[in-house]
Amino acid sequence: MLEHDVLVVGAGLAGMRAAIAARDSGANAAIISKVHPVRSHSNAAQGGINAALTDRGDNWEDHAYDTIKGSDFLGDQDAIEVMCRAAGQSLIDMEHMGVTFNRDDEGKLGTRAFGGQRVARTFFVGDFTGQALLHVMFEQLVKSGVQSYEEWFVTSLIMEDGKISGVTALEIRTGQVHAIKAKTVILCTGGCGRLFEPSTNALIVTGDGMGLAYNVGARLMDMEMVQYHPTTIAGSGVLLSEAARGEGAYLRDRHGNRFMEKYAPNMMELASRDVVSRAEQTEINAGNGIDGCVHLDCTHLGERFIMEKLPQIRELGIDLTGKDMIKEPVPIRPGMHYIMGGIKTDIDGQTNIPGIYAAGECANVSVHGGNRLGANSLLDTIVFGERSGSHAADASKGVSFSNFNPDEVVANEERRLQEILDRPDNGDRWSKIRREMGDSMNRNVAVFRTKEGIEETIEELQGLKQRYSSVPVHNKGKVFNTDLIFALELGFMIDCAEAIAISALERKESRGAQFRLDYPNRDDDNWLKHIVVTQGELGPELSELPVTITKWTPEERKY
Amino acid sequence: MDVTVKIKRYDPESNNADYVWQEYPIAIDENATVLDALIQIREDDDGTLSLRCSCRSAICGSCAMKINGQGGLACKTKASESMDKDGVIRVEPAGNMDTVKDLVADFDMFWNKIREIEPYLQPEGEVPDGEYVVSNESMLHLSAVTACILCGACVSDCTVLEVDKSFLGPAALAKAYRFTADPRDGNEDGVSRDRLKVLGQPSGMWDCTRCNMCVQVCPKGVAPMDRIMAMHDQAIEAGYGNNNGARHADAFIESVGHTGRLDELRLPVKTVGITNIPALLGFAPVGWRAMTHGKLPPLIHKSVEDVQIIRNLYRKLEQ
Ligand SMILES: Cc1cc2nc3c(=O)[nH]c(=O)nc-3n(C[C@H](O)[C@H](O)[C@H](O)COP(=O)(O)OP(=O)(O)OC[C@H]3O[C@@H](n4cnc5c(N)ncnc54)[C@H](O)[C@@H]3O)c2cc1C
Ligand code: FES
Numbered sequence: 118m119l120e121h122d123v124l125v126v127g128a129g130l131a132g133m134r135a136a137i138a139a140r141d142s143g144a145n146a147a148i149i150s151k152v153h154p155v156r157s158h159s160n161a162a163q164g165g166i167n168a169a170l171t172d173r174g175d176n177w178e179d180h181a182y183d184t185i186k187g188s189d190f191l192g193d194q195d196a197i198e199v200m201c202r203a204a205g206q207s208l209i210d211m212e213h214m215g216v217t218f219n220r221d222d223e224g225k226l227g228t229r230a231f232g233g234q235r236v237a238r239t240f241f242v243g244d245f246t247g248q249a250l251l252h253v254m255f256e257q258l259v260k261s262g263v264q265s266y267e268e269w270f271v272t273s274l275i276m277e278d279g280k281i282s283g284v285t286a287l288e289i290r291t292g293q294v295h296a297i298k299a300k301t302v303i304l305c306t307g308g309c310g311r312l313f314e315p316s317t318n319a320l321i322v323t324g325d326g327m328g329l330a331y332n333v334g335a336r337l338m339d340m341e342m343v344q345y346h347p348t349t350i351a352g353s354g355v356l357l358s359e360a361a362r363g364e365g366a367y368l369r370d371r372h373g374n375r376f377m378e379k380y381a382p383n384m385m386e387l388a389s390r391d392v393v394s395r396a397e398q399t400e401i402n403a404g405n406g407i408d409g410c411v412h413l414d415c416t417h418l419g420e421r422f423i424m425e426k427l428p429q430i431r432e433l434g435i436d437l438t439g440k441d442m443i444k445e446p447v448p449i450r451p452g453m454h455y456i457m458g459g460i461k462t463d464i465d466g467q468t469n470i471p472g473i474y475a476a477g478e479c480a481n482v483s484v485h486g487g488n489r490l491g492a493n494s495l496l497d498t499i500v501f502g503e504r505s506g507s508h509a510a511d512a513s514k515g516v517s518f519s520n521f522n523p524d525e526v527v528a529n530e531e532r533r534l535q536e537i538l539d540r541p542d543n544g545d546r547w548s549k550i551r552r553e554m555g556d557s558m559n560r561n562v563a564v565f566r567t568k569e570g571i572e573e574t575i576e577e578l579q580g581l582k583q584r585y586s587s588v589p590v591h592n593k594g595k596v597f598n599t600d601l602i603f604a605l606e607l608g609f610m611i612d613c614a615e616a617i618a619i620s621a622l623e624r625k626e627s628r629g630a631q632f633r634l635d636y637p638n639r640d641d642d643n644w645l646k647h648i649v650v651t652q653g654e655l656g657p658e659l660s661e662l663p664v665t666i667t668k669w670t671p672e673e674r675k676y
Numbered sequence: 677m678d679v680t681v682k683i684k685r686y687d688p689e690s691n692n693a694d695y696v697w698q699e700y701p702i703a704i705d706e707n708a709t710v711l712d713a714l715i716q717i718r719e720d721d722d723g724t725l726s727l728r729c730s731c732r733s734a735i736c737g738s739c740a741m742k743i744n745g746q747g748g749l750a751c752k753t754k755a756s757e758s759m760d761k762d763g764v765i766r767v768e769p770a771g772n773m774d775t776v777k778d779l780v781a782d783f784d785m786f787w788n789k790i791r792e793i794e795p796y797l798q799p800e801g802e803v804p805d806g807e808y809v810v811s812n813e814s815m816l817h818l819s820a821v822t823a824c825i826l827c828g829a830c831v832s833d834c835t836v837l838e839v840d841k842s843f844l845g846p847a848a849l850a851k852a853y854r855f856t857a858d859p860r861d862g863n864e865d866g867v868s869r870d871r872l873k874v875l876g877q878p879s880g881m882w883d884c885t886r887c888n889m890c891v892q893v894c895p896k897g898v899a900p901m902d903r904i905m906a907m908h909d910q911a912i913e914a915g916y917g918n919n920n921g922a923r924h925a926d927a928f929i930e931s932v933g934h935t936g937r938l939d940e941l942r943l944p945v946k947t948v949g950i951t952n953i954p955a956l957l958g959f960a961p962v963g964w965r966a967m968t969h970g971k972l973p974p975l976i977h978k979s980v981e982d983v984q985i986i987r988n989l990y991r992k993l994e995q
Contacts, residue, residue, distance in 0.1 A: 153783070155826055156728075156736045172806065212807045215797035215858070217819045220812035227812065243819050248735055252822065256796040267787075290776060319730040320715075352707070355733045425816070429823075433733055436752055439707065548719035591723030594689045597777040600723035 118523060121147040121264070122513040123506065124284065124299035126271050126326060128154035130247075131477025131498035132305030133254040135466075136263045138506030139303075144513055146506070147264040149271060149286060149297070151321065151602070154255045158307050158319040159498065162247025163358035163430060165229060165239035166211075166495040168204035173228075175238050177201040184493060185669050187233040187389050188457075188486025189629035190645065191339065193665040196482045199464050200493075203500045208240055211499070216253045217242055229426075230363045231491045233389040233676070237363075239492045244360050244429045250495060269295070270602055271325065272534070274302065274333050274473070275519075275526060281333075281472035282519030285530040289602065292595025294531050296523040300513035301472045303505050304330055304460060305498075308478040312610040312617075313453035313563075314555020315354025317346055326479040328609025330460045331616070335468045337650045338481045338662065340613070341620035342457035342630050344489055345564050347393040348413050349452030350437050357430050357449060359491040361415055361442075362386040364426050368397065369412045369446065370405040381676040388676035391488045391630045394451035398564045401450065410448035419443075451564055455494065457485040457630065458620070461649065461662070466505025472512075474505040483647070483665075487629015537604060542589045547604045550581050550588060554614055562621050567634050571622045578615050585611055615657055616650040623648050623659055641671050677706050679759055681713050683725065684768035686775045695775070699764075704755055710765060711739050711750035714779075727779035734895060737825035740832060741779050742768045747832035747893040770832035772841075785841070786828050789848040793875070797855065801864050808860045821854045824898045830890035842879040846890035846900035849881055853903035856910055872911045881907050882921020935979040 123139040125132045128150035139146035150157065169175040181201040185192055212218055212226065218240055221227040231239040242249035258265065268289040275283040275296065283298040309324025310316040331337055347368070348357045362368070368386050370376045380396040381388035388396075397411050405411075415423060420443045423431055431442050440447045459481035466474040466482070476482075477498040484497055557577045561570035585607060592600035626640040627633050647662040679702060686695040700717050708716075711729055718725045728738040732751050739750040743758055744766050758765045773781040830846040837843050844852075852875055855861045855868055862868030875881045881904050890900040912922060980986070 152728075152730060152736075152738070153787070156730055156738050158730070158736070160735045160825075161731055161733065209805075209807055213797075213803055215855075215860070217815045217822050217858075218807075219819075220810065220815055222812070224809040224811050226807050242822070243816075245735065245823060248825065249819070249822055252826075259791055260796040319736060320732065321730045352705075353712075353732060429735075436709075436734070436754075437707070546719070546723060592726075594687065594724070594777075596688055597726040597780050599718075599726050 118298065119295060120283075120298035120518050121145050122300050123147070123303065123509045124149065124297060124301070125303045125305055125506070126150075126284065127157070127305035127307060127477070127479070128258075128265070129157035129159040129305060129307050129477060129498065130251055130254055130495060131480075131502035132157075132303070133258045134499050134502030135303045135305055135476055135506035135509070137254075137257055137261050138503045139510040140261045140263050142507045142510035144510035146510070147266065147297075148258070149266040149269050149284070151268065151270040151289070151325075153267050154258060154265065155252055157251060158322050159251045159495070160248045161317070161319060161356070162250075162495055163244045163356065164231060164360040164363065165241035165246045165492045166208065166250070167231070167234070167238050167490070167492040168208040168240060168496065169201060169238050170205050170208070170226070175236055177204065179236065180204065180234075180238060182669060183234045184484065184490055185486070186674055187488050187490040189488055189639065189674055190486065190641075190671040191342070191629060191647070191664060192486030193483035194667040194669060195665045196464050196484050198667060200484050200496060200500050204496055207496065207499045207503070211250060211253065214253050214257055216249050219243065229360060230387060232359055232362065232387045232393070233384070233490045239363065241360065244358055244427050247495060270605070271329065272530060272605060274329050275521065276333050277519050277521060279471065281470065282521055285526060287534070287602070289597055292598060294527050294534065296521075296526040296530075298518045298521070298523070300516045300518065301474060301509040303466065303474040303476060303509055304479055305475070305477045305502065306479045308456045309610060309613040310453055310456070311551070312554060312614045313343070313558045314552055315349070315352065315559070316453040316555075317349050317354055317356035318454070323606035323610050324479075324613035325606060325609045326475065327460055328612045330468065330470070330473060330475065331612055331650075331652055333470060333473070334651065335470050335473060336461040337613075337616045338458055338461040338647050339483070339486070339620070340456070340458035340616040340650060341624050341648065342485070342487050343453060343562065343617060344390055344455040344457060344630050345394040345451040346454035347390060347397055347451055348449040349454070350433075351408070351410050351448060351450055353437055354452045355433060355437055356452070356454065357413060357434060357447065358427075359390075361413060361427060361430060364422070365418055367414045367417075368393070369414050370400050371407045372405070376400050376405070376411075384676040389488055390491065391632070392676055394564050395632060397451050406450075407448055410450045412446035413442070413449045414446040415442040416444065416446065453559065453563070455489055457481070457487065457489050458617070462501075462505075464504065465508040466501055467508065474509050476501045476505045487631065534601065538590050538593055538601065540587060540589045542591060544587055544589050545584055546591070547588050547607045550585055551607055551610065554578065554581050554611065558614055558617070562618055565632055565634055566621055568622065571618055575615070575618045575622065578611065578618060582611055582615075619657055619659065620648045620650060645671060677708075677756060678703055678763060679713060679755055680762070680764045681717060682764055682766045683778070685725070685778050686769075687777060706756060708755045709751050710743055710753045710755050710758055710767065713755050713765070714750060714767070725779075726777045735825060737827035740770050740827035740829040742771060742832065747771065747829035749827060749829065749895045752895050770828055772832055772834060772837045773828070781828070781832075783828065786831055786847065789844050790826065790851060792844065793848050793852040794871070795851055795855075797858065797861050798868070798871075799860050800862060810859045814859050818854060818858055821850055821857070821898055821903060823896045824850055825896055827895065829893045829895060830900050833889045833893045835887045835889055836883055836885055840879070840883065843883045844875075844880055846884075846904070849875070849884070849907065850898055850900040850903045853907050856907055867910075867914055869914050872907070872914045872916050875907065876911050876916045876919050876921055878920065880921065881911065882919070935983060937980055
């Protein structure tokens with residue numbers, strides 16, 4: 118029988134940090150992931166990780182203020198305080214583990230500027246910070262000896278008397294279904310970007326954890342807050358990091374003008390992401406773009422500088438657009454990138470369901486509110502991954518395992534999966550349904566939103582849901598059946614899409630990433646609150662939670 | 677743009693125990709990568725096709741496979757540049773590993789070798805309160821190696837692994853170098869003595885034959901072979917030059933420098949040492965087999981005709 122005190126689902130930065138922390142606290146911890154840990158999407162983070170280091174004259178309160186302002190005052194200030202206070206030590210810990218951070222002339226950690234922050238406090242490894250951190254975290258996971266189930270796909274959470282008691286998982290390589298008992302489960306499954314088309318996110322980022330948690334009664338909060346990143350490649354949606362602008366790149370319209378002058382005269386290209394994305398979309402809509410894009414211009418930075426600081430994104434530009442940023446500007450546009458919303462947790466990662474924790478992008482501790490600052494997400498994964506790991510380890514002490522019969526649980530899950538495989542082969546495949554959903558979301562629940570548009574998408578989602586209930590799986594085999602996995606993922610994505618759309622319709626104001634053309638202003642009197650979605654008998658139900666404000670009173674947001 | 681993707685398929689569950697080549701004629705975008713083409717096939721034409729992929733941007737390391745016979749990342753390879761004159765792109769799973777299904781290779785051995793080198797920083801001295809103060813150059817140098825995404829393209833095409841599965845291989849050794857070259861790893865001078873000693877054992881750093889294949893196929897410019905060579909220098913400097921691997925390298929250089937060719941008869945003797953009777957006796961069966969099969973190298977080792985040119989080359993290198 119497989120059983121663990123703490124079972125972490127997801128082996129990105131948040132998950133591995135949580136598993137190591139749980140193990141350090143003496144728990145029998147394990148980690149389970151649908152891809153090998155180093156294949157996780159945390160890899161993709163290019164730009165860096167924020168921390169206010171006091172020996173550089175920075176302080177955590179300034180970092181907290183920038184984060185709160187960036188969040189358009191929707192972030193919970195108690196959680197933001199926790200994150201910004203812990204940032205320095207977390208960063209140094211990562212350095213001690215072996216991350217090869219770039220240095221300054223004195224050999225100390227070097228910084229770069231990032232959007233929405235008044236000082237340069239973003240620490241980085243070239244332009245592949247996420248990969249550098251993820252690989253080092255994996256090294257530490259190997260060192261810690263945590264049991265790791267690699268290429269196992271979690272299909273459902275097992276509940277008993279309203280508490281978590283384990284998970285069922287499909288071993289991808291063999292097609293075998295397993296039941297794993299656990300006293301606590303930490304969901305670290307990342308975001309849900311693929312429900313938009315296109316997206317900067319990797320193909321595995323499909324909202325599984327949010328869907329799993331939602332299906333057993335957890336609360337999804339701030340789901341309408343979807344970040345569109347200002348610099349993505351048209352077509353594939355692949356990202357060119359904010360590091361480019363952080364290092365001095367310009368945004369230009371078709372006439373060569375730096376249009377950010379009109380929108381953020383002080384911060385210019387380095388205003389908050391929501392602000393820059395809206396500016397670009399406004400220019401593109403006004404006919405000042407170039408084939409639906411604007412230009413990211415790095416040509417003035419020089420070859421040597423680009424090769425040292427931005428080598429990977431230069432390669433990406435060449436590989437995917439055929440343009441070498443050393444020589445010419447690269448066409449880019451706003452694209453879906455990150456979800457601020459997620460499974461509502463407290464500052465220790467606990468959800469409203471006993472024994473279930475969440476951390477990383479799938480969670481919403483509420484440090485990002487209406488708009489995440491660049492380089493705050495990696496920090497979020499590490500700080501709250503660690504906190505939930507240690508808390509879950511402590512919480513599982515003195516608790517005993519559930520005595521459910523694993524064979525029975527496995528048999529039930531096998532039956533459910535077999536029913537899916539046995540469906541007739543006619544009808545649209547998951548790929549077609551996913552693309553239609555992605556197009557609809559990207560059309561109506563994107564940078565600019567209206568009541569009519571969102572309603573159209575909600576209606577389309579109902580139709581897609583209907584079609585999904587009989588979606589066929591062409592591959593009937595057991596070994597590495599990704600066809601089946603994509604079909605299962607689509608179910609999680611549709612749940613998330615619905616939660617996003619109905620929250621966006623509910624919030625009748627513009628704040629952070631949510632911009633309603635029909636309600637263009639922020640309205641603190643009525644909407645300084647979180648919108649929560651839970652699963653009811655007849656479908657999603659909406660409720661509200663207050664925003665925690667400690668010492669920073671909401672004010673007008675200008676850059 | 678029309679293209680035919682020819683995929684080497686294998687299904688362990690089918691009655692046919694062997695692989696089959698299957699052709700998919702499809703239309704793709706001019707800018708499409710080989711991965712875009714494979715995804716299109718999987719999504720529109722054939723749901724039974726299995727492959728690993730995720731980031732689409734050469735960072736997650738999932739999509740290494742053989743494209744037209746050479747290891748590489750499908751997401752970093754332009755389809756238009758991979759077609760032959762008939763518009764065909766040949767795709768097969770990564771080499772030197774078993775196949776799980778279709779383009780999915782069995783990476784167990786790969787990960788075991790990564791684990792084998794103890795892939796985590798092991799400083800021997802005091803850990804400072806703040807960050808380690810080290811030069812930016814040293815970190816940039818390491819970052820060029822940590823840029824490795826562990827995709828396995830180098831392992832797929834490694835010519836040593838083809839004949840000797842016990843070899844640690846280019847990916848694990850490059851990863852090892854990432855520690856031996858880290859000023860924070862090892863003793864106060866940043867020398868990782870224990871690592872260098874262990875890595876010098878058989879199947880370790882000295883088994884690389886410098887074929888340069890890993891350098892050619894690496895999609896991230898990590899140049900594993902160059903790192904292995906740099907590790908040889910570190911090992912010799914740390915006093916671990918007196919082992920079979922290092923002696924093998926010396927004997928190799930000496931032989932070619934002297935006669936212009938490899939003296940296969942004396943190489944093993946010099947490698948293990950003339951006084952190492954047990955090891956020498958160990959070669960007897962190989963020698964016997966070689967002799968009975970007419971493959972024994974000539975007893976008198978002759979120089980090549982233009983040996984002078986080679987000697988001049990050596991002299992130049994030494995200068
Ligand atoms: C292109 C890009 C660039 C970015 N740049 C930055 C940056 O510069 N700075 C910054 O701070 N943030 C950045 N971000 C955001 C940041 O990278 C992510 O938010 C963060 O890494 C998420 O980490 P995570 O641990 O929560 O999830 P992930 O790293 O996505 O890991 C999720 C894990 O869950 C597993 N999983 C999912 N579903 C299942 C299932 N059903 N069963 C089993 N396992 C499952 C996966 O296998 C994976 O291991 C960027 C994001 C993108 C897309
Ligand atoms: S898909 Fe990630 S490396 Fe190719």
